[in-house]
Amino acid sequence: MTRFTDHPARKGHAMGTIRSHRRQDGTTGYTAQVRKKKKGKTIFNRTATFNTRKEAAGWIKFVEAHIKAPDQLEALLQKQASKSLAEVIRLYTESLGENVGRSKLQCLNALARFDIAENDVASLNAAQFVKFAKALAKGEQPNPLEPTKNDKNYFTLKPRSPATVSAYMSYLGVVLKFAGPLVDLELPEAELDRAREACAHYGIIGASNERKRRPTLEELDKLMAYFVAYREADPRAVPMHMLVLAAIFLTYRQAEHTRILWEDVNQAVEDSDPTIRIRDLKHPRKKKGNNVDVRLRPEGIAVVYAMPKVSDRVFPYHPDTISRRWTEACKVLGINDLHFHDLRHEGISRLFEMGLGIPQVASQTGHKSWATLQRYAQLKKTGDKYKDWPWLKLIGL
Incomplete structure (x- = not known):
């Protein structure tokens, strides 16, 4: 069992705390936390883990200074409320649990590893979605799970059919349609719909051809x-x-x-x-x-x-x-x-x-x-x- 010890970061400051804990490899980690309350309700909460107490204390000092600066707290709160597309996809799949199909799960996990998923989900627009669809069609690969273990051919372009690109965009559409309440955000479903219409017009996405292959x-x-x-x-x-x-x-x-x-x-x-x-x-x-x-x-x-x-x-x-x-x-x-x-x-x-x-x-x-x-x-x-x-x-x- 991991044991935590609470220590105030500096005397007289209840907002910042440091917790030490023993890691699995035997080393000690220091988790710094900065919280701010308003009328008894926590409105800001940020944590980070460091290898030394000095680093943790320095981080707390830096964050507290930003909170005290004019307009900085509001900006930090806005940033805290945002979510990347990857985070939204992860929360969506976790909420489905076992009720997600194998193909859908594989596709969503891959989507979360593309560069587009690093963006603030609420900021994504139709142009970005079209660009992503074109990258899929071209054959670009998601970022590898373990970069050091992938061979040099991992990023070789493997072009996808319009039907395959359509499947990716369709699964992404489901996330944007239903994940909003999970993260309390307005998600850009309408922007994706616009992008899909454009992609269909240009032939980037389309229906699959019926396979007629039969074994002899x-x-x-x-x-x-x-x-x-x-x-x-x-x-x-x-x-x-x-x-x-x-x-x-x-x-x-x-x-x-x-x-x-x-x-x-x-x-x-x-x-x-x-x-x-x-x-x-x-x-x-x-x-x-x-x-x-x-x-x-x-x-x-x-x-x-x-x-x-x-x-x-x-x-x-x-x-x-x-x-x-x-x-x-x-x-x-x-x-x-x-x-x-x-x-x-x-x-x-x-x-x-x-x-x-x-x-x-x-x-x-x-x-x-x-x-x-x-x-x-x-x-x-x-x-x-x-x-x-x-x-x-x-x-x-």
Whole structure:
């Protein structure tokens, strides 16, 4: 436990105090504090920590002198009330706690490390936001968390698509819209809206293009062979071959697979029309608690029951680990531009090619909006290309 000792900075001055405390490395730190009250209410409070008591006392003397000078207290109070964009983002994410999605959190944490985030948030204007969006599109990187540990290629420009820049600006907009009451400030939401309109006009931000990439059976054969061999060499490794089968035959999103509970599966197979509960299904507004029951096909049930029960979850793996293993495998095998999420697209395409209609597919994928599935409606009914796929033997089919 850290112990603090209070000492007045100078006799006769109750406003400034110094507290000594033992640091984890065994050295002593001196935290100086200057407080000013008005009518019993603290109107100014500033602290700083130093290595020596002399430095702390000198800082207190400096601050007190500024407070006593004409107009200086008002200026300091105004500065104290301001917040940087980085501070506002941090307070916003902390207030959300576990109710923030992984992608959103990663994006906001990155935003807080760009130079623009060092500015007083209330002073930001449309021109600064447009300049930032252009920097994102150009491929500028956020300041590293640990500068000394990043390689020389860290700041290499990595251009971003209009859709990616749009996502950054959208998340920033959410912060400016809802974080104001947290910091008791008027945030420049209107300025960001103006900037986004301009960015859309100039093509800096825009909607994402629909991906049409589907894996070939040859590519899937290579991946399955690679993942099976990897697992045989290291039984502790994530069974990526099973996750490939799950993505195609269950058709859920990557993170949704990792939230499937055995108790939901056990309940499902007892029904003549088996269903399974997908927890926290992706929804544009509801981040938590959007649990949806979807129908299970025989091949989906087979995938689930081919998994060993080592946890309360069927696939007890972190989505980031799955992404890393997938990316590594594609790189080793020379498979280009194939995302793990493309397997879901493949699985949904398969259902339409087998002759299922939009309502039937939606009941299995969890899509609330049938409009989202319209893109698949033009697929020809060619049958199930996986009917005789050799890798089905892994799930007993």
